[in-house]
Amino acid sequence: MSIGPKETTEAIALYTRSLDCVHCGLCLPTCPTYRETGRESSSPRGRIYLARGVAEGKLALSDAVAEEMYLCLGCRACETACPSGVRFGSLLEQMRAEVERVGLRRGPAKRIESFLLRHVVPHPRRLRAAISVVRAIQAVRLDALALRLAPAGLRERIALAPRVPHARDRAPLPRLVRAHGERRGRVGFFVGCIMPELFGDVNHATVRVLARNGFDVVVAEGQGCCGALHAHAGDRETAKRLAARNVAAFAAAGVDVVISNAAGCGAALREVGEWLPATGDVLARRVRDVSEFLDAEGLRPPPTPFPRRVCYDDPCHLLHGQQVEAAPRRLLRQIPGLVLVAHDDAAACCGAAGIYNLTHPEMSRAVLARKMRSLASADPDVIATGNPGCMMQLRAGVVEHGLRAEVLHPVTLMDRAYGGGRSVGEPPYL
Numbered sequence: 001m002s003i004g005p006k007e008t009t010e011a012i013a014l015y016t017r018s019l020d021c022v023h024c025g026l027c028l029p030t031c032p033t034y035r036e037t038g039r040e041s042s043s044p045r046g047r048i049y050l051a052r053g054v055a056e057g058k059l060a061l062s063d064a065v066a067e068e069m070y071l072c073l074g075c076r077a078c079e080t081a082c083p084s085g086v087r088f089g090s091l092l093e094q095m096r097a098e099v100e101r102v103g104l105r106r107g108p109a110k111r112i113e114s115f116l117l118r119h120v121v122p123h124p125r126r127l128r129a130a131i132s133v134v135r136a137i138q139a140v141r142l143d144a145l146a147l148r149l150a151p152a153g154l155r156e157r158i159a160l161a162p163r164v165p166h167a168r169d170r171a172p173l174p175r176l177v178r179a180h181g182e183r184r185g186r187v188g189f190f191v192g193c194i195m196p197e198l199f200g201d202v203n204h205a206t207v208r209v210l211a212r213n214g215f216d217v218v219v220a221e222g223q224g225c226c227g228a229l230h231a232h233a234g235d236r237e238t239a240k241r242l243a244a245r246n247v248a249a250f251a252a253a254g255v256d257v258v259i260s261n262a263a264g265c266g267a268a269l270r271e272v273g274e275w276l277p278a279t280g281d282v283l284a285r286r287v288r289d290v291s292e293f294l295d296a297e298g299l300r301p302p303p304t305p306f307p308r309r310v311c312y313d314d315p316c317h318l319l320h321g322q323q324v325e326a327a328p329r330r331l332l333r334q335i336p337g338l339v340l341v342a343h344d345d346a347a348a349c350c351g352a353a354g355i356y357n358l359t360h361p362e363m364s365r366a367v368l369a370r371k372m373r374s375l376a377s378a379d380p381d382v383i384a385t386g387n388p389g390c391m392m393q394l395r396a397g398v399v400e401h402g403l404r405a406e407v408l409h410p411v412t413l414m415d416r417a418y419g420g421g422r423s424v425g426e427p428p429y430l
Helices: 005-019 032-037 044-055 063-071 077-081 088-102 108-119 124-139 142-149 152-160 194-198 200-212 228-232 236-253 263-269 281-286 290-297 316-322 326-333 361-378 388-401 410-417
Strands: 185-189 215-218 258-260 287-289 309-312 339-341 382-384 406-408
Touching: 005 044, 032 361, 044 063, 044 088, 063 088, 077 088, 077 316, 088 228, 108 228, 124 194, 185 200, 194 200, 194 388, 200 215, 200 290, 200 410, 228 236, 228 263, 236 263, 236 281, 258 263, 258 290, 263 287, 263 316, 263 388, 281 287, 287 290, 290 326, 290 410, 309 326, 309 361, 326 339, 326 410, 361 388, 382 410, 388 406, 406 410
Parallel strands: 185 215, 185 258, 258 287, 309 339, 309 382, 382 406
Antiparallel strands: none
């Protein structure tokens, strides 16, 4: 690290975080990359050792060190396993920010990633335009042609692309949706950036379920991307700017609770106090995952049976990032006819990890293969998970591994049990 006031402060913070690790090794069996490689340097303990060496000036921040930091999926399973409370996710993001600062990641792929994260993803109109182009390509089956003609490495990435919904299923949410029946409260809803474009049906289902349970739902004007992808990629400054926008939007909305239905977004929103110490704590304290919130408030009994075998798969940033495990399962058990079946690898990462499945497809597929073997043994009709990246990854896994299962968000199952699931072009909030 170069010497300067900011860099010295960052080095001290990084070093302090690394000291919490007592090298017990309890994290090793939980780490996806260690499970696949068996390398100490590809484990949480090994990465902390590397970070400490860099912070102490004993180890150069080299390409090899950078590769280990980016080989990590950032699943944070090690945090759940750690008896010392090491905040590995924060340490990892800080190390990646250092990698970006000194310019170790280079080449066309890095430039494309940076362009998309900075100039497309945080801008709703640009993102919608880009998604519309993808939909047009899919409509004329050019994606199928690309799958046949592209080299193997590129084919893997193209295969991960989800089917883009019709424009009617990407219709904007109303600014305010009134509670159905007796009013129990008023909540804000975090829309996200990818969710409205690729999983607009899930956003509409979330609002319907909240309204069915007696809550007015406010869709705050001015909100946007949570910044999680940027923080994970080492671009902390952009992440902070995006976080500040959301802090202001929900402060203006005047809500006491902010609901998220995407695990990665929820985890990021709950940590904006670290990114913005002066202003972020208020929003961070108000964020709840939709399953966590409905479980705590009490779910109104859904009337419509859903007689299917359902495996719930934990999104890493809900289980490890927000410590929400039992709530989604309790809610699913309240759906008439639904049979909740367990599988052995529910708490393990699926390999999606934001854009990891695009930047490290080989490791991502290896991690996914373990998950799919476990799911196949449970033979579900539906795999339920609460994060868009996980849904896309698991849908690709279902196809690749020949499972006959739908992959759906838990709130979609609740919505169906309330008689929802209609086109958003119809009046769905009554």
